[in-house]
Amino acid sequence: MTTYEKLTRPQRFTDPTTWTAYGSQWHSGEQKTLSCCAVHQETHDVKTFVFQCADFSALSFEPGQFITLSPVIGGQTIARCYTLSSSPTRPFAFSITVKRVPGGVVSNWLHDHLEPGDTLRASGPAGSFTPVGHPATKLLYLSAGSGVTPLMSMTRAxxxxxxNLDIVFLHSARTPADIIFHDELTRMQADMPGLRVIGICEGLGAASQWRQPIGRLDLPLLSQQVPDYHEREIFTCGPQGYMEAVKALLREAAFDFRHYHQESFDIAVLNEEPLIEQAPSLDQQQMFTVTLSRSGKTFSMPGNQTVLSAAKKAGAIVPSSCSQGICGTCKTALLEGTVDMNHNGGIRQREIDKGLRLLCCSKPTSNLIIDL
Ligand SMILES: Cc1cc2nc3c(=O)[nH]c(=O)nc-3n(C[C@H](O)[C@H](O)[C@H](O)COP(=O)(O)OP(=O)(O)OC[C@H]3O[C@@H](n4cnc5c(N)ncnc54)[C@H](O)[C@@H]3O)c2cc1C
Ligand code: FES
Structure with missing residues (x-):
């Protein structure tokens, strides 16, 4: 039985421009210059950007992982994570698929400015939302909106x-016109006996007909479309509200959450402050002093906030992207003091041992001096 476990990282490639053997790979955490080779309009507000490494390194990643782009916009370098929507089986030309976020800096810049031939810096693949390491042969992919990208990479792989996998891919969208990768998923379903793709649309929009479910994903719909979902390893990605709804219905169905995996693209998830009714009032909270060693700036912050959000509120410029402790963009040396860091794989133990911390998921437990 072939599972994702067969996706071992290849050691040697052929440079497709010269067809000579080539050994260079783009590794996790490493910064490279990428060259945009194509842009495809997927839906009215979604584009795919295809890249290659400017030095023709091969990209070695697991399906579901992301890269962190650092375009320079208005003279400022701004980092954002984007999941690789292409398959790791195609290591030379890889893609991200980006939805315009109203008012969003980077997504709109990519849509409006990035063209074939342009270059930008990015850091290498990271993330633990991947089926590699879960040797399941029955899978259920649940996505909504741009959350389709990691699951598309898994399906393409x-x-x-x-x-020889049994995959049900259930994607939710507003209307049929909003379904990203609709045609390719339909083609893959025809080519791959183990793949079943189901689209769920909230409404028809401009479409005159739609033979698949209309509405939102709920337990009756899931049970009807995927009666054996209890036997499947579930991977979910989508807006926060969608993922909360999925978790609620699986909880109601007493699903075994050891077989559930999810990733959020939502920066609001970690930027959100504790709920007022759950948090002690400000005067009951312990306050700490944070000093930024390079700028000499000092500010006070409560112990229930992340250092990143307090530093930003105090006007410090701190590189950040995911706000979830996964991308490593906000990694900073803690020169004095202690924090409670709750990361999601964005920092290695050896970096922690060297005194580095991820500010987006660190709350102070003493006064701090940080290298900013
Ligand atoms: C692991 C990971 C993978 C991801 N993969 C993808 C992917 O495959 N495809 C994809 O499309 N996205 C993906 N994202 C999301 C992506 O990283 C960006 O968050 C997204 O593109 C929005 O970035 P932006 O710069 O356009 O928006 P931002 O400028 O960050 O703004 C985001 C939102 O906040 C609002 N906002 C900004 N500043 C303020 C302010 N001062 N006050 C109030 N509101 C404000 C904006 O109006 C907007 O609604 C991923 C995120 C993560 C963490
Ligand atoms: S911003 Fe991604 S780890 Fe902190």
């Missing part, structure tokens, strides 16, 4: 590998 399975298809390229002719993997």
């Amino acid at each position: 399975a298809c390229d590998m002719a993997a």
Whole structure:
């Protein structure tokens, strides 16, 4: 039985421009210059950007992982994470698929400015939302909106590998016109006996007909479409509200959450402050002094906030992207003091041992001096 476990990281590649053997790979955490080779309009507000490494390094990643782009916009370098929507079986030309976020800096800049031939800096693949390491053969992919990207990479990988997997891919969208990758998913379903793709649309929009479910994903719909969902490893990605709804219905169905995995694209998740009714009032909270060693700036902050959000409120410029402790963009040396850091894989133990911390998921437990 072929599972994602067969996706071992290849050691040697052929440079497709010269067809000579080539050994260079783009590794996690490493910064490279990427060259945009194509842009495809997927839906009215979603585009795919295809890149290659300017030095023709091969990209070695697991399906579901993301890269962190650092475009320079208005003279400022701004980092944002984007999941690789292409398959790791195609290591030379890889893609991200980006939805315009109203008012969003980077997504709109990419849509409006990035063209084939342009270059930008990015840091290498990271993230633990991947089926590699979960040797399941029955999978359920649940996505909504741009959350389709990691699951598309997983599905493309399975298809390229002719993997003997049983995959149900249930994607929710506003209307049929908003379904990203609709045609390709339909083609893959025809090519891959183990793949079943189901689209759920809230409404028809401009479409005159739609043969698949209309509405929102709920337990009756899930049970009807995927009666054996209890036997499947579930991977979910989408807006926060969607993922909360999925978790609630699976809880109601007493699903075994050891077989549930999710990733959020939502920066609001970690930027959110504790709820007022749950948090002690400000005067009951312990306050700490934070000193930024380079600028000499000092500010006070309560112990229930992240250092990143307090530093930003105090006017410090701190590079950050995911706000979830996964991308590593906000990694900073803690020169004095202690924090309670609750990360999600964005920092290695050896970096922690060297005194580095992720400010987006660190709350102070003493006064701090940080290298900013
Ligand atoms: C692991 C990971 C993978 C991701 N993968 C993808 C992917 O495959 N595809 C994809 O499309 N996205 C993905 N994202 C999301 C992506 O990283 C960006 O968050 C997204 O593109 C929005 O970035 P932006 O710069 O356009 O918006 P931002 O400028 O960060 O703004 C985001 C929102 O906040 C609002 N906002 C900004 N500043 C303020 C302010 N001062 N006050 C109030 N509101 C404000 C904006 O109006 C907007 O609604 C991923 C995120 C993560 C963490
Ligand atoms: S911003 Fe991504 S780890 Fe902190």
